[in-house]
Amino acid sequence: MELNSLVKINKKKIRVGRGIGSGKGKTSSRGHKGQKSRSGVAIKSFEGGQMPLYRRLPKRGFKSFKKKKMVILNLSNIQNIFEKAENNLKNILDLKTLKDRNLIDKKTLQLKILGAGDLKKSVEITANFASKKASEKIEKAGGKLSLVKK
DSSP states (O other), X not given: OOGGGOOOOOOOOOOSSXXXXXXXXXXXXXOSSSGGGSTTOXXXXXXXXXXXXXXXXXXXXXXXXXXXXXXXXXXXXXXXXXXOGGGOOOSEEOHHHHHHTTSSOTTOOXXXXXXXXXXXXXXXXXXXXXXXXXXXXXXXXXXXXXEOOO
């Protein structure tokens, strides 16, 4: 530790607008007139006449308010879920059991089954949507698929 590396920590805060003697009186370093000299004014995203960042960047994308929160599971994912011992699932798979085991987000409202991969176990699956390929593979493995409209 050296004297030139010490930092002053007991510095007093300067109170602006408290008379001439303070050194920050009268206009309180705001200059004369204009919008910025008044109180309660913040010019949001104003960059001194330069085109603001939010206008320089291109508009992209669209987020629908009506979009339902849906989880898409392939048959390979379902097979992996059943193979893991910690999930200790029976032969039934639906949205509620997946939420209870914290395998999917709690906010999810719908479940969709797609046919990528193979299913080796006979499973009873309850879902909102399923592809033709997925339903064929599930029945081929000896399982059952029931669709629920929600």
